[in-house]
Every structure is written in C-alpha cells, then in structure tokens.
Amino acid sequence: MRNITLKVNGRAQTFDIDPSTPLLYILRNDLGLQGPRFGCGLGQCGACAVIINGAAVRSCITPCSAVKGEITTLEGLANEGTLHPVQRAWIDEQVPQCGFCQNGQIITAKVLLDKNPNPTDAQIREGMNGTLCRCMTYYRIHAAIKRAAAAIAAGTASGRGGVS
Amino acid sequence: MTTFTKIPRQVEELLEQWNGTHSRRTFLKGSGLLVVSVGAAAVVGPFAADASAQAAGPYPDPDFRQLDSWIVIQENNTATFYVGKTDCGQGTGTAFRQMMSDELDIAYDKTSCIMGSTDITVDQGGSGGSDAIQTDGWPMRRVAAEARRVLLEMASARFAVPVDQLAVREGVITVKTDPSRKVTYGELIGGKRFNVTLTGNNVDATTGVAKVKPVQELKMVGQSPQRYDIPAKVDGSLKWAVDVKAPGMVHARNVKPPVAGARLIAIDESSVRNLPGFIKVVSKGNYVAVVCEREEQAVKAARQLKVNWQKPATSPFPTSDDLFTYMRSATPMSNQGPAVKGNPDAALTGAAKVVEAEYDVPFQGHTAFAPAHAMADPSNGQMTIYSNDMKSYGMRAGIAQFLGMPRDQVRVVWMEGPQGYGRTAADDAGFEAAFLAKEIGRPVRVQWMRHEETGWDTKGPAFTVKIRGGLDAQGKLVALDYNARAADYCHVGYNEADTVLIAQLMGKRRATPAAGSAGTPSDMYEIPNKRTASQVVSLPLVWETPLRTGNLRDPNGPQITFAAESFVDEMAAAANADPIEFRMGLLTAGTTDDSGFKRARSIAVVKAAAEAFGWDPRPSPKPLDNGTILTGRGIAYSFRNQTVVAEIVEVEVNRRTGHVWVKRLVCAHDCGLVINPEALRRTIEGGMLHSLSRALHEEVQFDAEKTTGVDWISHPSLRHADTPARIDVVLVNGDPNPKRPDLPHYGAGETVCKPMIAAVANAIYDATGVRLRRVPFRDARVLAALKAARV
Numbered sequence: 001m002r003n004i005t006l007k008v009n010g011r012a013q014t015f016d017i018d019p020s021t022p023l024l025y026i027l028r029n030d031l032g033l034q035g036p037r038f039g040c041g042l043g044q045c046g047a048c049a050v051i052i053n054g055a056a057v058r059s060c061i062t063p064c065s066a067v068k069g070e071i072t073t074l075e076g077l078a079n080e081g082t083l084h085p086v087q088r089a090w091i092d093e094q095v096p097q098c099g100f101c102q103n104g105q106i107i108t109a110k111v112l113l114d115k116n117p118n119p120t121d122a123q124i125r126e127g128m129n130g131t132l133c134r135c136m137t138y139y140r141i142h143a144a145i146k147r148a149a150a151a152i153a154a155g156t157a158s159g160r161g162g163v164s
Numbered sequence: 165m166t167t168f169t170k171i172p173r174q175v176e177e178l179l180e181q182w183n184g185t186h187s188r189r190t191f192l193k194g195s196g197l198l199v200v201s202v203g204a205a206a207v208v209g210p211f212a213a214d215a216s217a218q219a220a221g222p223y224p225d226p227d228f229r230q231l232d233s234w235i236v237i238q239e240n241n242t243a244t245f246y247v248g249k250t251d252c253g254q255g256t257g258t259a260f261r262q263m264m265s266d267e268l269d270i271a272y273d274k275t276s277c278i279m280g281s282t283d284i285t286v287d288q289g290g291s292g293g294s295d296a297i298q299t300d301g302w303p304m305r306r307v308a309a310e311a312r313r314v315l316l317e318m319a320s321a322r323f324a325v326p327v328d329q330l331a332v333r334e335g336v337i338t339v340k341t342d343p344s345r346k347v348t349y350g351e352l353i354g355g356k357r358f359n360v361t362l363t364g365n366n367v368d369a370t371t372g373v374a375k376v377k378p379v380q381e382l383k384m385v386g387q388s389p390q391r392y393d394i395p396a397k398v399d400g401s402l403k404w405a406v407d408v409k410a411p412g413m414v415h416a417r418n419v420k421p422p423v424a425g426a427r428l429i430a431i432d433e434s435s436v437r438n439l440p441g442f443i444k445v446v447s448k449g450n451y452v453a454v455v456c457e458r459e460e461q462a463v464k465a466a467r468q469l470k471v472n473w474q475k476p477a478t479s480p481f482p483t484s485d486d487l488f489t490y491m492r493s494a495t496p497m498s499n500q501g502p503a504v505k506g507n508p509d510a511a512l513t514g515a516a517k518v519v520e521a522e523y524d525v526p527f528q529g530h531t532a533f534a535p536a537h538a539m540a541d542p543s544n545g546q547m548t549i550y551s552n553d554m555k556s557y558g559m560r561a562g563i564a565q566f567l568g569m570p571r572d573q574v575r576v577v578w579m580e581g582p583q584g585y586g587r588t589a590a591d592d593a594g595f596e597a598a599f600l601a602k603e604i605g606r607p608v609r610v611q612w613m614r615h616e617e618t619g620w621d622t623k624g625p626a627f628t629v630k631i632r633g634g635l636d637a638q639g640k641l642v643a644l645d646y647n648a649r650a651a652d653y654c655h656v657g658y659n660e661a662d663t664v665l666i667a668q669l670m671g672k673r674r675a676t677p678a679a680g681s682a683g684t685p686s687d688m689y690e691i692p693n694k695r696t697a698s699q700v701v702s703l704p705l706v707w708e709t710p711l712r713t714g715n716l717r718d719p720n721g722p723q724i725t726f727a728a729e730s731f732v733d734e735m736a737a738a739a740n741a742d743p744i745e746f747r748m749g750l751l752t753a754g755t756t757d758d759s760g761f762k763r764a765r766s767i768a769v770v771k772a773a774a775e776a777f778g779w780d781p782r783p784s785p786k787p788l789d790n791g792t793i794l795t796g797r798g799i800a801y802s803f804r805n806q807t808v809v810a811e812i813v814e815v816e817v818n819r820r821t822g823h824v825w826v827k828r829l830v831c832a833h834d835c836g837l838v839i840n841p842e843a844l845r846r847t848i849e850g851g852m853l854h855s856l857s858r859a860l861h862e863e864v865q866f867d868a869e870k871t872t873g874v875d876w877i878s879h880p881s882l883r884h885a886d887t888p889a890r891i892d893v894v895l896v897n898g899d900p901n902p903k904r905p906d907l908p909h910y911g912a913g914e915t916v917c918k919p920m921i922a923a924v925a926n927a928i929y930d931a932t933g934v935r936l937r938r939v940p941f942r943d944a945r946v947l948a949a950l951k952a953a954r955v
Contacts, residue, residue, distance in 0.1 A: 021460050028459075029409075029458065029459055034403060034407045038406070038534060038535075039582075039614075040876060042614060044614075044875060044876040045876055047534060077399075091394055094390060094394060094843070096394055097846065097850050098533070098582055100533050100582035101582075102398065125885045128884040131884070132876060132883065134532060134582070134583045135253055135854070136849075136882055138886075138887040139891055141884070
C-alpha cells in the first residue's frame with residue numbers, strides 16, 4: 001500500500017492503495033465517476049479513456065502510480081455547466097445507441113480535435129480507429145466530429161474544451 | 165440456505181434517490197392516497213395481480229389491468245408512463261412517450277417514461293424481437309387513450325357539460341362554447357389514483373373503453389424529438405447498472421473452466437487466501453467465483469486462484485476449421501419440413517440450367533461491448549438485482565426459481581447497459597450476483613472479464629445451407645430446393661433457471677434440451693416449384709459449452725438470408741440478368757398479396773432502393789477492372805414479420821490484399837407507421853453496420869477444446885476505418901395507395917440485419933466475378949478466393 005495523490009477534474013485526493021491498482025478502479029469505485037467504464041481491461045476498446053497531459057489514456061491498463069499529470073474525465077469536459085462542443089455535437093447528431101462506448105468516443109474525439117482542429121475523413125478514421133463501438137455508431141460519430149470541428153472553428157459553441 | 169445479514173435499508177434510499185421508485189411502490193399499493201371516483205366506468209379492484217403474493221412479499225406484480233399501473237398524472241400537469249419494456253439504445257422510450265402523449269393529448273415535453281423495473285412496471289416481457297413498437301405499443305396507446313377518456317368524463321362531471329362539448333389540448337380541457345371554463349389534467353387527478361380497471365386476457369390485449377386515434381390525428385408520432393436518454397450518456401451523469409453501489413458491497417469474479425466440459429477436481433484456496441481483501445472462494449459443481457472487498461482485488465484473485473480441472477475424455481467439439489464438415493455429416497437431432505410446392509424434382513430435371521451451391525456461416529458471438537455484470541443486494545431477506553437485462557421480468561422469475569425464493573421477494577431494477585441484441589436475454593451475471601449475495605450475505609457486484617464474455621457468451625448458431633435452383637430456357641427460375649442445417653441444439657432460453665450458464669455449471673440438466681431451429685428464407689418471390697427443409701444438429705458437448713447458442717439480433721436471419729439472397733444472385737447471373745430485374749420478375753410473377761400487402765411493399769422497397777442508389781441495369785459480374793481496387797454493387801432483400809427491407813452495397817475490393825471496404829450503403833425500409841424517423845434512421849444505420857461487421861469480421865474460432873477468440877484482437881469487430889463513406893436510408897412508408905392508408909407500426913430494427921451479408925457477397929461478386937460462400941469475408945479468405953480464381 002502506498003499513498004497516491006491524483007488530481008481529477010480539478011480536485012486533488014490522496015489514496016492509500018496498492019500502487020499497481022489500475023486507475024480505472026479508483027476513478028469508478030473511490031471517486032464514484034461514471035464516465036470511464038470497463039470494457040475490456042486490455043486497452044483495446046477505449047471505454048475507460050481519460051485525458052492526461054492532452055492525450056487519451058486507457059485507464060484500465062494504467063497503474064495509478066504511473067499517472068503523472070492532471071486527469072480529466074468525461075464529467076470534466078463541460079465548462080461550468082456548458083457542454084464541450086464535442087458533447088454538444090454528439091447530442092445534435094444523436095450519436096449514441098446504447099451509449100456505453102461513447103465515453104471513449106467523445107474523449108478520443110476531443111483529443112483528436114485539440115491536436116488537429118480540422119481533420120480530414122481519413123484522419124478521423126485513423127485517429128478514432130482504436131475506439132470500438134458495438135452498436136456501430138461510427139457513421140454518426142464522424143458526422144459529429146465534423147460538426148464539432150465546424151462549431152469550434154466558427155466559435156459559435158462556447159466552452160473552453162476541458163484540459164488539453 | 166444462508167441466512168441474510170441484516171443490512172440497513174439504504175438500498176431503498178438509493179433507489180428512491182435515483183428513480184423515485186419507493187414512492188412509486190407506495191403509490192401502487194395505494195396507501196395513504198386519496199381515491200377518486202370517476203363514475204360508472206371505474207371499477208375498483210384488487211390492485212396487485214395476485215393478492216396472496218402481495219401479502220407475502222415486498223414486490224408484488226403490478227397489475228396490468230389497472231390504469232394506475234401505466235400512467236400517473238402529477239399535480240403540475242405532467243404525466244409519467246410506466247411501461248414493461250427496456251430500451252437497448254434504439255430510442256423506444258422516446259417512441260413510447262410520443263405514442264402515449266398523442267393518445268393522452270398532453271405535450272410530449274410534459275411526459276416521462278419509466279421502464280423495465282419489475283416492481284413498478286407491468287410485465288411486458290422486456291425487449292426482444294423488435295416487438296416494442298409493433299406489439300407493446302398497442303396496449304400503451306390504448307391505456308393512454310383510456311386515461312384521456314376518463315379525464316374527459318371527470319371534466320364533464322365538473323362542468324356539467326357533455327363530453328362532446330369539451331375540447332382537450334395539451335393536458336387542458338376546455339368547454340367548447342366557453343373556453344374560459346377550463347381545467348388541467350393535473351387539477352383533475354394530479355397525484356391521485358384513477359382506480360380504473362382495464363380488460364384484456366393478457367398484457368398485450370390490455371384495453372379500456374376508449375379507442376385509439378386514427379393515424380391522421382397523431383401529432384407527435386411521425387416527428388423526431390431528440391432521444392431523452394442521450395444527454396446523460398454524453399455528459400457522464402447517467403447511472404448505469406455498472407455504477408450501482410451499496411453499503412457493504414463486495415466484488416466477485418468468476419473462474420471459468422479452462423477447457424469446455426472440464427470437471428472441477430479441487431480448489432487450492434491457499435493460493436489466494438493471503439491476498440489483500442480476500443473474502444471467499446465460492447464454488448458449486450463446476451461454478452467457481454472469488455469474492456473480495458475491492459474490484460481489482462477480485463480481478464487479481466480470480467487470475468491467481470489455483471484450480472485443478474479434469475479435461476473431458478472426448479473432444480467437446482470439432483475445431484472451427486472442421487465445423488462445416490462435421491455439421492454436414494452429423495445425424496440431425498430434429499427435422500423441419502420439407503414444405504413442398506409443385507414438383508421441384510421434376511422441374512429441376514427438366515430445367516435448362518441447374519445451379520447448386522452451399523453456403524457456410526460460422527458461429528458468431530454477441531461479444532457485447534462490455535462484459536456481463538450485475539449487482540445483487542440480499543438485505544432484509546429480499547433480493548434486488550440491478551441489471552441491464554433486456555428481459556428483466558424473466559430474470560426476476562428465473563432468479564426466484566434458481567434461489568428457491570418466492571417471486572415477490574425478488575425484483576430486478578433495470579438500468580442501462582452495453583448493447584443487448586440478445587445477449588442479456590440469457591443474462592448469466594444477474595443469476596451469479598444473486599447466488600453469491602445469498603451465499604455471502606452482503607451485496608455482491610459481479611462483472612465478467614473480457615475473455616469470459618467473448619469466449620463464453622451466447623452464440624448465434626452456425627449454418628450450412630445447400631440450395632439447388634433450375635432456370636427454364638427463358639432464364640426464369642422455375643424450381644428451388646433449399647436445405648438449411650444449423651448447429652443450434654440446446655438453444656438457451658430467456659433467463660431460465662435451468663439453462664443459464666451458472667445453472668449448467670452447477671450440474672442442472674433439462675431432461676429435453678431445447679430443439680433449436682434452422683429456418684427458411686423470408687421473401688415474396690413467386691417460384692412455381694419449391695422445397696424447403698431444415699435440420700438442427702448438435703455438437704458433441706451439449707451442456708456447459710462456450711458454444712451454447714442463444715438469440716442474436718434477428719435470430720437466424722442473417723445466416724438464412726445470406727444463403728438465399730446470394731443464391732438468387734447466382735441464378736440471376738446464370739440467367740445473364742440484372743440482379744434487380746431478376747428479383748422484380750420473381751416478385752411480380754404472383755398477383756396475390758397478404759394482409760400486410762407484403763408483396764406490393766416488397767416491390768416498392770426494391771424499386772426505392774434501386775432509385776436511391778442510381779442503379780443501372782446490367783448483369784453481374786461487371787467486366788474486370790485493371791486497377792488494384794475493384795468496385796462493384798450488390799443488392800439483397802428480405803422481410804421480417806411485416807417489415808420489408810432492401811439493401812444495396814457498393815464495395816471496393818483490393819485485389820492485392822483481399823481487403824473489402826463497403827464504401828456506400830443504401831437501405832429502403834418499410835415498417836409501416838414510423839414513430840420517430842430520425843431515431844429510426846440511426847437504428848437502421850447501426851443495425852446494418854452490425855450485420856456488416858458479421859459479414860467482414862466476425863467468427864467464433866475454437867480448437868478442439870476451447871474458444872480461441874478472447875478479445876478484440878483475436879475476435880475482431882467492425883472499426884471506424886471500416887465505416888462507409890455514405891449511407892442513404894429511404895423510409896418507404898406512408899404509402900399513398902388508398903387500399904392501405906393506415907399501416908400500423910411494425911417492428912423496425914432487426915429486419916435490417918437480414919440482407920447485409922448477402923448484399924456484400926453479391927457486390928464482391930459483381931466487382932471480382934468471385935462468389936464467396938463462406939462468412940466472414942476477412943482479407944485472407946477473400947485474397948485466397950481471388951488467387952484461386954486468378955483475379
């Protein structure tokens with residue numbers, strides 16, 4: 001057991017915990033967050049994705065002791081109650097079916113747009129390819145990413161875009 | 165039986181906090197609430213369906229014959245609809261609100277919908293079979309219409325004005341001659357019970373006195389309000405079944421047999437006893453689970469537990485490479501048919517050209533996006549299971565039976581979860597959580613690991629289909645001989661106490677395993693001489709097998725339609741005919757139609773798909789291109805119940821790698837009355853792409869003792885890169901034919917799964933001249949076929 005301090009969505013907390021514990025279980029079971037979820041435990045699907053240092057990180061295979069940086073989860077994307085443009089686009093485009101994978105889709109899309117504000121179709125396909133959806137909402141996700149990119153570029157959507 | 169640890173009733177507080185269900189049950193029991201009388205139409209009856217059950221346990225069945233079980237009007241003039249269905253992500257909850265708000269005459273945004281929890285909603289079976297709108301929409305519409313009627317009667321009494329002198333709009337009733345005299349629904353009955361008894365022999369037949377509105381008077385139906393469940397799925401605020409926690413809750417993980425049919429010899433508990441948080445190893449028969457305080461501890465302990473298993477003496481099944489050889493030579497467990505029309509043997513003998521082909525579809529898994537999970541709370545001698553089970557009512561009954569508890573001491577609280585599509589109709593984790601909770605005496609959360617879910621979930625059955633067809637000298641299809649064979653013996657049922665996996669592993673055996681089914685094509689082709697037959701075969705291992713079959717989104721449809729619609733294409737090619745013109749010839753050869761006008765609607769749907777695609781008539785295959793990328797198009801059509809679908813696929817085939825990309829999809833779809841067009845379009849897109857994943861990627865692979873696909877690498881699924889560049893959906897509804905102006909709402913979703921695999925195969929043939937008769941069309945298989953054909 002060891003004291004591990006994590007800063008999540010702007011708040012720091014210290015846990016007395018086995019340092020090999022995957023970050024996901026702390027986020028879910030100790031902090032009660034519901035955005036990141038278990039999908040495979042192997043880093044293959046993206047359900048558990050969070051943002052650390054501007055990168056989409058698979059929290060199911062990240063030991064909590066290896067985290068160096070502030071963590072932003074799906075719950076932390078909104079800015080004072082205003083949804084991030086990516087989230088807004090997800091609603092406007094009515095993307096989810098069951099919605100269980102959408103944490104990973106939204107987090108990955110947000111990071112993609114932070115790095116490349118105007119991605120081509122090919123860049124969207126490549127950038128999102130490791131994030132799975134079994135309801136196969138991919139077509140609407142691509143439309144939503146383009147919608148969000150346009151909104152961010154036009155500055156019509158508010159929201160600072162979380163931590164990037 | 166383990167005695168229950170007394171745990172404070174915090175579970176009730178949690179429930180109330182989330183769903184307001186505590187007050188709901190109090191409401192249903194009618195305690196402490198004002199009872200209103202609505203005149204002669206109201207007959208007050210016993211509220212719970214079974215009075216003795218109500219007396220015995222805390223969770224009696226809500227009575228479907230009571231209007232109050234379905235609709236509650238609040239004082240602020242809003243309405244809550246309680247329905248016995250679950251929404252697997254297709255937006256049925258939104259559709260129910262649209263239909264019911266129309267019938268009740270209340271604004272859509274003044275309504276809400278509660279679904280699927282067994283103690284507060286009537287048992288409409290949960291979801292499955294695309295029947296939510298088609299079947300269950302009717303009692304919902306009728307009870308909403310009845311509530312409107314009762315409210316009008318109440319207003320009539322209040323104003324002393326006949327009902328026909330009253331107008332109602334958005335929950336406000338006015339006197340037509342004096343609109344200043346008005347009253348809201350909330351003022352009439354807000355927070356009180358209707359106490360109106362309904363009639364009907366079963367829940368589907370539930371009705372009051374009022375009639376539903378004609379289609380022309382429905383306002384919200386046909387519009388596309390955004391799905392109400394989506395915002396909370398996007399901002400992270402939704403509590404899913406995976407999120408449920410209770411005081412004292414512990415975590416469990418299963419330890420599955422390493423090979424199918426293995427027998428547990430011994431467990432070395434000392435291998436995990438000293439791990440932090442370890443509580444207990446629970447085992448019975450071949451079922452083994454480890455329980456720990458924290459989740460990651462349970463994961464680690466399950467991985468580390470030493471168990472001695474004895475392999476079975478004989479192989480449980482052939483390898484997946486040998487599967488179809490095995491199936492073709494196996495002695496059937498059951499036969500269906502043959503159904504014979506005309507004289508197919510004579511017609512084939514006399515045919516100018518005979519074509520014969522065999523099509524193979526492997527086992528395909530549900531491979532839900534996240535593994536099976538549930539939390540069970542055994543406090544106070546009752547059992548509450550928090551679950552995403554699509555058939556929560558069946559789970560409740562099954563668990564009660566499995567644990568030997570009275571049904572009314574067991575409830576399932578339905579919450580959202582990952583992709584059902586049939587997997588949660590046999591929801592193992594709920595049974596496991598309840599069993600372990602009873603053993604441990606504390607709330608237990610169970611979640612399968614990825615390798616368990618991919619390896620051990622229920623599978624869609626493997627099919628091998630043999631078809632012969634004969635053309636006459638004019639290229640007309642005059643004979644068809646269809647024979648399907650499915651590996652579907654011991655098909656698991658819906659949450660049955662003796663067929664869920666934990667029951668099987670504990671040694672429960674049903675005297676007669678479920679027969680399973682194979683099935684025949686669903687199309688409206690007129691073929692004068694036809695024979696259809698099917699058989700079900702069994703693999704050597706019948707019980708405790710990772711190849712146990714269950715219902716997978718449109719059960720058997722994609723397999724059968726792959727064979728049937730590929731074969732129609734093969735016949736069109738043999739006749740040197742355009743694939744659509746050939747199909748239209750078969751559809752227009754007959755003149756009689758069924759009550760749902762399915763033949764006429766099939767013609768309209770195929771035409772609409774061709775038009776939307778911009779189909780230019782020519783035979784397949786097209787002349788081979790010179791480049792690396794070969795392009796082609798293919799069509800397939802089918803129906804399910806009364807819903808008709810035609811899909812056209814445009815493919816790019818890379819002749820160097822064998823990679824297939826479906827560049828464009830067109831779907832023409834007729835499910836009768838459409839409730840929410842935009843939600844329907846997304847459901848169609850998702851269903852088509854799910855079937856596309858089955859066409860291109862999905863196969864359950866196994867050696868002679870275990871499944872070898874255990875994650876997303878060894879068992880691939882469709883990815884972003886596979887997504888078509890363009891999808892066009894044409895809703896062919898609202899047919900102006902005066903003979904059928906008011907088609908009812910049919911089931912929409914599963915039908916779109918049927919034609920996709922065949923449409924892809926037909927497009928690959930058009931592009932390459934190579935006919936693929938074995939699913940899935942992974943790169944290596946396609947490349948081998950191209951090379952064999954020297955393409």
